[in-house]
Amino acid sequence: MSRIQTTIQTVEPDQRIGRSLWADAARRIWRDKPAMICLGIILFYTIVALSVGFFLPNWSDNVDYENIHQKPSAEHWMGTDEFGRDVVEKTFLGAQVSMTVGFMSNIIAIPLGMILGAIAGYYGGKTDDFIVWLFTTLAAIPGLIRIIAIKFAFQGTILFEDTAFELDFGGMSGVILALSITGWIGTCRLVRAETMKLRELDYVLAAKASGRRGLPILFRHIIPNVMHLGIINFSLGFVGAVAAEVTLTYLGLGVTGRPSWGQMISQANMGLVVGRWWQITAAGAAMFFLVLALNIFGDRLRDALDPKLKKA
Amino acid sequence: MKWFYIISLGVVAALVASPMFFLEGAEKDKYKGKVVRYGTYGSAVRSVDPATCGDTTSAGFQGDIYEGLYTYHFLKRPVQNWVIPQLAAEMPKISKDGLTYRIKLRSGVKYHRNPCFGLDEKGNPKTRTVKAEDFVLSFKRIADYHVSTGLAWAFVTRIKGLKEYRKKTRKYNVGDFSRYNLEVEGVEAIDDLTLEFKLAEPFPQFRYVLAMNSYAPIPREAVDYWLGTEDDGKGGRKAIPKDKRATEFNEARQVVGTGPYILADWVRKSRIVIERNPDFRDDFYPTEGEPGDKKAGLLVDAGKKAPFIDVLQYDFASQGSSGWMLFLTKQRDATGIPADVFDTVINPDKELEKKWQKKSIYFKSYWQPSVYWIVFNMEDEVIGASKSLRQALCLSFDVESYLKVIFNNRGRRAVNILPKSFKGWKEAGPGPYCKFDLKLAKKKIAEAKKELAAKGLLKNGKIPQLTLDFGGTDSEMSKRAEFFRQQFAKIGVRMKTSLNDWPKLQEKVNNKQCQMYTMGWHADYPDAENFLQLYYSPNIEKQTNNSNYSNEEFDRLYEKIRVMPDTPERTKLYAKMVNIISEDCPVMLLTEPQSYVLIYGWVKNVKPHPIGYGYAKYRRIDTALRHKLGGREK
Numbered sequence: 001m002s003r004i005q006t007t008i009q010t011v012e013p014d015q016r017i018g019r020s021l022w023a024d025a026a027r028r029i030w031r032d033k034p035a036m037i038c039l040g041i042i043l044f045y046t047i048v049a050l051s052v053g054f055f056l057p058n059w060s061d062n063v064d065y066e067n068i069h070q071k072p073s074a075e076h077w078m079g080t081d082e083f084g085r086d087v088v089e090k091t092f093l094g095a096q097v098s099m100t101v102g103f104m105s106n107i108i109a110i111p112l113g114m115i116l117g118a119i120a121g122y123y124g125g126k127t128d129d130f131i132v133w134l135f136t137t138l139a140a141i142p143g144l145i146r147i148i149a150i151k152f153a154f155q156g157t158i159l160f161e162d163t164a165f166e167l168d169f170g171g172m173s174g175v176i177l178a179l180s181i182t183g184w185i186g187t188c189r190l191v192r193a194e195t196m197k198l199r200e201l202d203y204v205l206a207a208k209a210s211g212r213r214g215l216p217i218l219f220r221h222i223i224p225n226v227m228h229l230g231i232i233n234f235s236l237g238f239v240g241a242v243a244a245e246v247t248l249t250y251l252g253l254g255v256t257g258r259p260s261w262g263q264m265i266s267q268a269n270m271g272l273v274v275g276r277w278w279q280i281t282a283a284g285a286a287m288f289f290l291v292l293a294l295n296i297f298g299d300r301l302r303d304a305l306d307p308k309l310k311k312a
Numbered sequence: 313m314k315w316f317y318i319i320s321l322g323v324v325a326a327l328v329a330s331p332m333f334f335l336e337g338a339e340k341d342k343y344k345g346k347v348v349r350y351g352t353y354g355s356a357v358r359s360v361d362p363a364t365c366g367d368t369t370s371a372g373f374q375g376d377i378y379e380g381l382y383t384y385h386f387l388k389r390p391v392q393n394w395v396i397p398q399l400a401a402e403m404p405k406i407s408k409d410g411l412t413y414r415i416k417l418r419s420g421v422k423y424h425r426n427p428c429f430g431l432d433e434k435g436n437p438k439t440r441t442v443k444a445e446d447f448v449l450s451f452k453r454i455a456d457y458h459v460s461t462g463l464a465w466a467f468v469t470r471i472k473g474l475k476e477y478r479k480k481t482r483k484y485n486v487g488d489f490s491r492y493n494l495e496v497e498g499v500e501a502i503d504d505l506t507l508e509f510k511l512a513e514p515f516p517q518f519r520y521v522l523a524m525n526s527y528a529p530i531p532r533e534a535v536d537y538w539l540g541t542e543d544d545g546k547g548g549r550k551a552i553p554k555d556k557r558a559t560e561f562n563e564a565r566q567v568v569g570t571g572p573y574i575l576a577d578w579v580r581k582s583r584i585v586i587e588r589n590p591d592f593r594d595d596f597y598p599t600e601g602e603p604g605d606k607k608a609g610l611l612v613d614a615g616k617k618a619p620f621i622d623v624l625q626y627d628f629a630s631q632g633s634s635g636w637m638l639f640l641t642k643q644r645d646a647t648g649i650p651a652d653v654f655d656t657v658i659n660p661d662k663e664l665e666k667k668w669q670k671k672s673i674y675f676k677s678y679w680q681p682s683v684y685w686i687v688f689n690m691e692d693e694v695i696g697a698s699k700s701l702r703q704a705l706c707l708s709f710d711v712e713s714y715l716k717v718i719f720n721n722r723g724r725r726a727v728n729i730l731p732k733s734f735k736g737w738k739e740a741g742p743g744p745y746c747k748f749d750l751k752l753a754k755k756k757i758a759e760a761k762k763e764l765a766a767k768g769l770l771k772n773g774k775i776p777q778l779t780l781d782f783g784g785t786d787s788e789m790s791k792r793a794e795f796f797r798q799q800f801a802k803i804g805v806r807m808k809t810s811l812n813d814w815p816k817l818q819e820k821v822n823n824k825q826c827q828m829y830t831m832g833w834h835a836d837y838p839d840a841e842n843f844l845q846l847y848y849s850p851n852i853e854k855q856t857n858n859s860n861y862s863n864e865e866f867d868r869l870y871e872k873i874r875v876m877p878d879t880p881e882r883t884k885l886y887a888k889m890v891n892i893i894s895e896d897c898p899v900m901l902l903t904e905p906q907s908y909v910l911i912y913g914w915v916k917n918v919k920p921h922p923i924g925y926g927y928a929k930y931r932r933i934d935t936a937l938r939h940k941l942g943g944r945e946k
Binding site for chain 1: 633636637650651652653655656710713716717785786787790791793794795797798801802808809810811
């Protein structure tokens with residue numbers, strides 16, 4: 001009787017389990033401490049934006065005319081505003097506006113850019129010519145002027161007036177619309193170029209050869225493979241949208257009737273002359289951390305989704 | 313090749329730097345040897361035509377360019393006692409029945425030189441003297457259906473034949489200026505220097521009206537040349553087709569007045585430059601003033617020939633901060649005080665803080681004969697339908713806090729539609745809804761809901777959202793909008809605010825497109841009738857009754873008082889009419905404003921006038937002191 005050595009074959013985990021692009025990216029992000037810190041900051045802002053309305057439902061009317069422009073104190077950490085309201089609370093409410101504008105404008109712009117880019121890249125010909133003409137024409141107008149022009153064009157438009165779905169384009173809806181209409185261009189360009197590359201690859205040709213039509217190929221084989229571009233652009237576009245909202249509001253074209261960082265900065269410009277720094281500082285700091293976190297996270301996300309870029 | 317790059321670099325550098333040299337040169341010689349006053353203005357100038365001047369900003373500039381028959385004494389008060397001749401040679405001779413005014417004109421008064429009078433041998437524009445018929449033309453233009461003259465027209469409807477003339481002009485093509493050849497019974501040039509007005513009914517305030525610049529003389533040559541012809545591109549003029557002609561002067565070169573200054577440059581919402589009129593008649597600084605004027609240094613220039621300043625340059629600064637920073641850096645001679653910095657400039661005792669006094673700055677504060685209010689459009693289906701809603705809004709508004717938060721207490725609560733200094737204010741007393749009373753406001757809201765429900769105007773059982781329009785788009789106006797929203801939220805009224813620039817708001821008001829809007833009234837003349845006419849229903853079509861308010865009893869009383877001389881009986885009727893308005897609330901009264909102006913010590917002869925315009929000619933700049941204190945050289 002011979003002894004049989006029974007051994008368990010061991011293999012490296014990486015060799016044993018195949019991971020998708022997304023799982024791989026999530027793993028890279030999870031291991032990236034700065035990215036996780038930034039994600040934490042973004043989540044914090046998101047939670048603030050989602051919950052602040054429940055905690056401070058009547059903040060705008062919570063005025064104290066006897067205590068206007070009070071300096072920071074134990075009671076009001078960042079002082080009070082021109083109506084005696086707490087500036088910290090105002091800053092939190094401003095986050096709601098910024099996050100809403102950033103999210104909503106990109107949730108419209110990015111899919112629009114991806115779909116148009118994929119169609120242009122895949123079909124080519126006159127379709128491609130038209131879409132390229134459209135975005136190059138739009139891109140030829142300087143960014144801020146483009147946004148301001150759209151904002152002005154829809155200034156007096158109100159849809160679904162006096163219903164729960166009222167859209168007043170003179171306010172935040174107008175800002176979202178203006179940013180959405182102009183925010184898809186960069187994504188469209190990138191996705192178009194990537195699609196042109198993908199459409200020549202074997203798996204797409206195989207799908208074509210097996211009789212699949214254009215749109216199913218686009219949505220099942222092309223768009224999933226350019227999704228990472230959309231996600232990266234979403235995070236970077238978010239930064240642009242937050243900054244643009246602040247700029248528009250500062251210029252008097254943005255959000256009205258609710259606290260926003262742009263409004264805080266705009267209203268504090270003369271206050272600085274007499275040493276009232278707290279409102280502009282609060283709004284500036286809140287914006288700084290959000291934009292910084294979004295920028296870093298966007299960069300890290302891009303590296304995670306496309307490691308080749310990092311090596312390059 | 314090396315030289316090619318060096319030369320290229322040199323060319324690029326020269327091109328980049330060249331504007332700096334040219335700009336500096338242009339600025340350097342621009343006002344050489346002249347005394348210049350630098351100022352800012354914060355609202356858009358809507359008109360440079362006296363006939364269409366309907367706002368205080370335009371009137372302020374026009375006052376230095378155009379002149380009327382009469383004006384107010386620069387120093388003496390009360391203003392109602394000091395209407396004095398300007399282009400008239402003397403006060404009018406009034407017939408016993410008070411219906412005929414005969415006015416002798418000052419002789420030798422010349423218009424600004426302008427191409428409309430032709431060119432001399434050297435190619436310079438000519439001028440001519442003012443004639444009585446020029447005044448006749450100015451009244452015809454005011455009455456012209458095709459010229460948008462709402463306010464000025466409303467004041468002169470009592471001149472005989474002017475209403476009929478207006479009807480006739482309606483039938484003419486817009487560019488057919490032959491309508492100015494039609495006769496008007498009530499305005500007649502007896503000879504070149506005698507003007508006669510015939511009134512259909514007595515008009516006790518007529519002398520004040522004649523002191524308004526809107527009725528300044530206009531030469532027919534200016535109308536025919538600037539509105540009837542255009543440059544033909546060959547150095548001549550060609551006729552403009554009649555249907556393409558404008559009826560209003562709207563360029564600096566078209567402005568032909570008689571005033572001490574000529575409009576040299578007007579870039580909308582950018583810059584206004586007015587320069588000394590070399591042909592200005594003899595006009596001398598007043599030799600008498602009120603007690604205290606001498607001590608205040610206001611009679612130092614007594615008897616000297618005006619004007620003292622050669623050029624007045626105003627830059628547009630819609631944000632108060634821009635004007636303020638220019639003042640702090642001594643680039644401007646005077647400024648208003650932005651709300652944000654007011655408390656650091658004026659102390660609670662209403663005195664200038666010492667640190668500003670050390671900078672050789674002084675201030676003037678004065679009460680304006682104005683009342684600010686929110687106008688309710690009485691033709692609006694919601695706000696016009698419910699008196700209780702209007703009363704509730706009035707009661708819910710905390711004017712005292714408004715003054716404190718928005719105006720740094722620069723003003724007082726308006727308690728009726730008249731300024732405090734006007735006859736009738738005291739007799740009328742405070743209106744019943746000119747107070748802050750939330751309890752009563754909520755009661756009124758409940759009544760308003762019943763009123764609106766009866767007319768089927770409630771939406772889901774609630775008062776529909778109201779819209780409030782503002783005449784400004786800056787952060788200060790946003791702050792006001794927010795304050796208004798807070799106030800009305802206390803009684804559950806939802807308020808949407810809309811920010812417009814000033815001309816846009818005026819356009820919306822004239823087209824009756826506003827539901828509620830912020831406005832005010834600055835007295836055109838020192839008589840309560842000027843405020844009461846704003847609620848007389850026939851004035852709706854003349855666009856002075858902008859609340860579109862109509863009340864038969866009020867109209868009847870107005871028709872009675874408008875021909876009455878200044879008597880205690882008239883004052884009683886004034887009070888009665890004011891109380892009708894206080895009850896009906898076609899406006900929500902806010903404040904009577906108090907103005908503060910900061911002025912550097914080098915600006916002399918500053919005494920703000922509550923009604924009159926055109927006193928820049930009496931200002932003097934001590935340029936040596938200005939330069940010494942670090943201000944501009946010239």
